[in-house]
Amino acid sequence: MAIVRDGRFQLLDSACSLIAILFVLFAGVELCDAATVVDVYRLIQYDLAGVPFGSRLASLNHHAGSSLYSPNADLTRTVIIFPIRELDVSVVKDYIVQRQLLGGLLFLLPRLFTSKGIKKDDDHQSEKDVMRKKLVQLEQLLVHANIPYPVYFAFEDENVEAVLADVKRNDATGQPATATTGGYKLVVSTAEPKKVVSPTITNIQGWLPGFKVDGDSNQLPTIAIVASYDTFGAAPALSVGSDSNGSGVVAVLEIARLFSLLYSNPKTRGRYNLLFGLTSGGPYNYNGTYKWLRSLDQRLRESVDYAICLNSIGSWDNELWIHVSKPPENSYIKQIFEGFSDVAGEMGFKVDLKHKKINISNPRVAWEHEQFSRLRITAVTLSELSAAPEFLENFGSIFDGRHFVRETAITRSVKLVAESLARHIYGHQGKNVQIFAENSSLAVNPSYVQSWLNLLSRTPRVAPFLQKSDPFISALKRELAEHTAEVNVQHEVLNGIFTFYDSTKATLNIYQVASVTFDLLLLLVLGSYLIVLFSFLVITTRGLDDLISLFRRPPSRKVKAA
Amino acid sequence: MTMFHFFNCAILTFGPHAVYYSATPLSEYDTIGTSVKAAVVYLGTALVKLVFLAAFLNVSENESFDPYQELLKALIGFIDVAGIYFALTQLTHRNISQNHKFQAVGLGWAFADSVLHKLAPLWVGARGLEFTWDYILQGLEANANLVLSISLAALGSLMWLRKNKPRTLIPIIYLCAWIVATMPSITSYLRRGLGWHLPKVVGFELFTSLVMAFISWQLFAACQRPSV
The missing domain is CATH 3.50.30 (Glucose Oxidase; domain 1)
Structure with a gap:
């Protein structure tokens, strides 16, 4: 503060002082x-x-x-x-x-x-x-x-x-x-x-219709690609979840972009509908996925061939896991797994299958695909995690920031999913056809992945603190609308057993x-200083007036001093 | 601790003025009116100085020491001397001896200065939770300032009111008055030109103020002697 430190006669200061007095005394401003x-x-x-x-x-x-x-x-x-x-x-x-x-x-x-x-x-x-x-x-x-x-x-x-x-x-x-x-x-x-009064969760869904030869496109089979985008962490304002599950969201957006390129041309439009879902409420037993699936049109839900959920795919090295809840012998599962492991083999890494049964009586939902499976929809979760996380675990911890995620891991995951999906859609299973080859116009775009990853890594996304109208949600919606034919946003109330508090x-x-003792000491020192000053002044100035009478009047001085 | 600390700093800043008034014969002769007049003159002087500073000085953004600006500031600082001259000679003081007059004027002057410069920062800062030595140092500065003001008033009263002073002392009186009047510029130079820290500057101020007070006192006593 300039007022404090500057010189005594700096008159500019006195103006400041006057103004400060006016403000502070009358307005009671606390600085x-x-x-x-x-x-x-x-x-x-x-x-x-x-x-x-x-x-x-x-x-x-x-x-x-x-x-x-x-x-x-x-x-x-x-x-x-x-x-x-x-x-x-x-x-x-x-x-x-x-x-x-x-x-x-x-x-x-x-x-x-x-x-x-x-x-x-x-x-x-x-x-x-x-x-x-x-x-x-x-x-x-x-x-x-x-x-x-x-x-x-x-x-x-x-x-x-x-x-x-x-x-x-x-x-x-x-x-x-x-x-x-x-x-x-x-x-x-x-x-x-x-x-937080009635926290909402917002699910965003994008629809990319397939090529219909005759009749309604709804009769075409549908493949869903889903990721949950919200986070949960010890510090909600720091919970950006770059890996869990920002990486999944980026992957869904990029896959939507790639397939929108393919689907924009009638010649390359597949005979499958694609459903892209960005769901909220992930940390709370995939509450948003649960509500989203139940709100889906019955016919649409039945047309879903299988769903691929993406979860934490941003920091793996050479092994990914496909988590399923149906036995691996299931023909759909087998087909998906073979599709994935073929592509993974070509790309030089491994994909493993992990089976975890669902206990219907247990409310705990460890993976997003389990919500699908509970509705008898074939679904898998692609993740770098080998085991299911505990409740409220691994959803955007403080360390889960941008610097612990590698774009290359995400681009490889995107390539894996997109390639195996495309082979399935266009019936190229088992053939070595690179649809999303590098340096082609259909290659995975690393800068797109990076920019979305950066945005996600800057945005804390704990659902109760993310308003319906949050710019982030509208950004997701706009981006998905860019690449799909139809976008729906669904607002739901979060499961009532959770209550959150703000600030x-x-x-x-x-x-x-300084301590109180210091101030007491200071008071003592100041008191003695003033007393000494007083005595000194009495002695000297009265002495100036009458040097001799000073020594003759000690009683009066005592009275004064007291 | 906040109010307590504010109270302590206020005692240090304004206590000596009160003690000076009550300990010296000023209280016996009821010279408060003179002090108040001097304070009013100080306010007027401050305003005039403000106008001059605003008219002639560039507000520098940085805290650097610009000799030309400082010279100008020092010149404008001499308006203080004019103010004291006015307070000593032009105001009609009710029945008051020269001895008491300069003390009352110096006291009123220093008190007005303290109130104007120190009270607001004290009120704003010392009540806060944060502890700094600044406000204690500032209180000490106010003490030095009191001593300097009274010295200046004493020298002024020697220059303008006393007619029969020893001829040999006159240059010394003028020299001392000049030194005292330029003290603000000197401290400003120490602080900005040499980059001294506040404790050092305050120490210097206290020391010089005591030295100047002693010299003024001796000069005053020397001038007093023939008449006694």
Whole structure:
């Protein structure tokens, strides 16, 4: 602030001062003068069938600490700062499981996760993996616990690191920060989190009709290509899910684009209808898929030959999995699998089949294709994951950002799906025909994949916080409309057993505060200074007037001094 | 702690003025009217200076030290001297000895300056949660400023009101008055030209103010002697 630091006689300042007086005194403006201001992202807060989970508070006003084991600190009034780099998850786990109170938790995400901090070398690979494992553990722990204090995530930067270093030094000297010793105060002033009223999920469907010789095109068989686009993560505002399931969404869009090229020409228009689905509610047992399928026209639903669901296909090396819920001996499954593994073999990688039975009585739906299978539609999920994820797991964790996804993996997946689909549609099974050959006009377009992947990696997509009119949803809709003949958007209410709370993002002010003892001492020093000054002035000035009478009038001075 | 800290800083900034008034004979002779008049003159001077600064000075975007601009600023700073001259000589002071008159004028002057320059930042800043040493230093600066203002008023009263002063002392008086009047420019130079930090600058101000006060006092006493 210029007013504070500039000279006494700088008259420009006096004008500022006057204006400031007017504003501050009469309008009561509070000016922000924190040492550091950090964007923080709150841990998700939700109820599952009335049972509370996640962080139950949002506002924060406590001193900073760096360890859970400070001997004489009042932890209920301390915010513990944990850098993920140095975090031991089991310590936090113990603390949370024992349900001990804390002022709050602040996790510092390494710069690795920010878009700027990334480096393109492999030295960081092992470090990344360690961090990734830790973060997954931590997120699962936090998401499934009921934590009665605010929990925030923030990215490391110089300022926060400096604060943390100070706090650590302070803790090391055995003088943890409380109201009497000073230190740093972390303040997040935000309103009490409110319930998100009737969260909606939005499914987007694109329809690419096949070539009808005679009669209605509805009688042609249909192939569905589906991906769920929304995410769920410990920090909803950071849950971009580049791999899960941004990669699937990109693949669906690119496949739609490729087939729209083929289908725009009557000569290459296949005798299959293509149905593209971008479904929401994925983390919640594919609630959106469930609702979408039930809202589909009966005839259309029966015409679906099979559905291919795409899930997490952005960071694999040489093996993909086809997850099915019908026995592998099923002729449809066999046909799909053979189609895929042929193409995969030509492209130089492996596709494996994995069978997981559905338990109809269990509400848990681990894969999107299971929603199809429950309606007796043949469906498979193509994924890099070898086993089904747990509930609320693997849907856009914090680490699941742009830098952990490779475009090449996505383009190869797209090529695999598109090629095997095309062979099926045009009846080229078993022949080595490259329809989407590289450098042809029908090649997978890496820059298209990349730009959509970048957009998805910038957009947190936790369904309850994604409004119906969100620009992202309209962008998806527009893009699909570009490549298909007909686009339908379906808004549904999310399954009622989930309740979400808002304020996912906040601003953290870090203040360096002095202790009350310091101010008391200062008051003492100032008091004695004024008394000394008073005595000095009395002695000198009265002496100026009458040097001798000064020494003759000590009683009167005492009266005055008192 | 916020209000407490504000209170502390306010004591440091404005306390010495009150102590000076009550400890010295100023309170006995009820010279508050003179101080208030001086404060009003200060406000008028500040306005005039503001107009001059606005007319002649470019507002520099950066905090760099521009000698020409600073010279101009120093010249405009001398309007202060004119203001003090006006307050000392032109205002009618009710029955007040020269000794008390300059003290009252200096006190009123310094107090008006403190209120104008320090109160608003203090109110805005010191109540915040964030702790800095700035406001304590600023309070110390206000102390130095009080001493300097009274010194300047004393020298001014020597220059303009006292007729029978020793001839040898006159150049010294003028030199000292000049030094005191250019103090703002000197500190500004230290801060921007040499890049001193606030604690150092405030220390320098405190030191010089005490030195100048001592010199002025000696000069005043020297001039007083023949008449006593």
